[in-house]
Amino acid sequence: MKPLNQEERTRRWGQFIGLYVTLLLLTAMCWWLSLAIIPQLTNVQQHQTVQEMIAYQKQLAGTDKMLTTLEQGAPLTDNWLRNFYANTSALDQQFPKPLFMATTNSYRQLAGAYENARKEGDEGLQLLNSQKIQLDVKKAALLAALASVTAELKAIAGAPRPPAGGAPKPPSKPPAETGPVISAGQYGPFRPLLIKGNGEFGKNNPEINASAQFMIVREHQVVLGVYFETEEPNGTLAKVTERKELYTAPPGYRIVGLSAPERTPWRINYVDNTQQEDKFPVAEGLMTFLVQGNTPGLDIGPTGGSALMIQLKKPIKVELEKE
Numbered sequence: 001m002k003p004l005n006q007e008e009r010t011r012r013w014g015q016f017i018g019l020y021v022t023l024l025l026l027t028a029m030c031w032w033l034s035l036a037i038i039p040q041l042t043n044v045q046q047h048q049t050v051q052e053m054i055a056y057q058k059q060l061a062g063t064d065k066m067l068t069t070l071e072q073g074a075p076l077t078d079n080w081l082r083n084f085y086a087n088t089s090a091l092d093q094q095f096p097k098p099l100f101m102a103t104t105n106s107y108r109q110l111a112g113a114y115e116n117a118r119k120e121g122d123e124g125l126q127l128l129n130s131q132k133i134q135l136d137v138k139k140a141a142l143l144a145a146l147a148s149v150t151a152e153l154k155a156i157a158g159a160p161r162p163p164a165g166g167a168p169k170p171p172s173k174p175p176a177e178t179g180p181v182i183s184a185g186q187y188g189p190f191r192p193l194l195i196k197g198n199g200e201f202g203k204n205n206p207e208i209n210a211s212a213q214f215m216i217v218r219e220h221q222v223v224l225g226v227y228f229e230t231e232e233p234n235g236t237l238a239k240v241t242e243r244k245e246l247y248t249a250p251p252g253y254r255i256v257g258l259s260a261p262e263r264t265p266w267r268i269n270y271v272d273n274t275q276q277e278d279k280f281p282v283a284e285g286l287m288t289f290l291v292q293g294n295t296p297g298l299d300i301g302p303t304g305g306s307a308l309m310i311q312l313k314k315p316i317k318v319e320l321e322k323e
Contacts, residue, residue, distance in 0.1 A: 056095045056103075063087050063107055076114055082209060084111050086227060086265065089241040093215060093225045112195075182222065182246050182316040188290075189307035190226050190242050192300060197236030199300035201293070205273040206230045208293045210308050212282075213265040214316070215243070219254040222247040222318060225265075228308040230272075230293050230300070238300045244310075247318055257319035260286060286314050 066084055074080075088111075091104045209229040217223055224244045231237045249255050266282040272293030280289040288311040295305035 093243050180318045184312045186311045188309035191307045192238035192240040194300045195237040201232045201299045204232045206232045211265040211267040220249045253320045256321045259317035
């Protein structure tokens with residue numbers, strides 16, 4: 001004879017067994033993720049990190065060489081400063097991670113100390129020892145991180161790996177004949193940040209240095225890199241380095257080319273002796289620089305009118321390829 005609560009007991013036992021089986025499945029899935037998927041993702045990320053560090057160290061060699069020439073007695077000229085700041089700006093745009101940007105910024109600060117020493121009539125290097133020490137510390141941290149990641153990759157490479165399964169990856173297809181287009185338009189305003197002085201040019205005509213270039217970042221983004229500098233003789237100095245995202249590739253595609261030259265900076269340099277907006281066509285009519293240097297009101301500051309606008313006059317074609 002069955003107990004009165006037989007059906008209830010059977011139902012509860014069924015629920016318990018179902019929950020137990022579900023728990024076992026979840027546990028097995030977690031083990032699979034930890035043993036198979038996560039190490040693969042970690043390996044890929046570490047490989048990308050060490051490749052970025054090697055590329056950054058290679059790019060940094062040119063900037064290092066420029067500073068070495070100064071330490072060996074080469075003159076500090078305005079042209080040298082423009083090239084140096086353009087190089088460090090390009091490094092920031094190509095390597096935006098905090099570790100890289102901190103190292104690049106140390107180089108920029110050291111160059112600024114050289115520049116200030118020159119303007120104050122002090123050509124000696126004694127006052128720059130603290131900045132040089134900070135720069136050496138940043139470089140040492142970068143090299144230590146690079147060595148650590150390299151050692152981990154060697155250890156992973158030496159470990160036995162299971163045979164790779166699945167079909168080989170098919171060869172990538174050639175770029176499509178037609179692709180997306182970056183439409184003509186206006187970008188900005190790019191306003192310089194005050195470096196020194198009171199932020200006002202007054203009747204002293206400032207010198208303007210500006211440049212812009214198109215860049216493909218990590219094969220997945222097209223950005224417009226902009227540099228804008230205004231300087232009054234023996235007075236206000238302001239600079240800005242900025243990049244504007246123009247296009248991002250869809251998932252599964254990478255960018256292989258542009259119809260416009262990549263990493264080719266178009267520059268202008270002139271003295272602004274009016275308070276009107278100045279226009280400069282560049283790149284054979286591809287872009288126009290709209291520059292406001294000297295202004296009727298406050299020039300540099302939260303409400304300052306000094307700014308650069310980039311007007312893209314022609315569309316730019318983007319060439320894509322499947323990954």
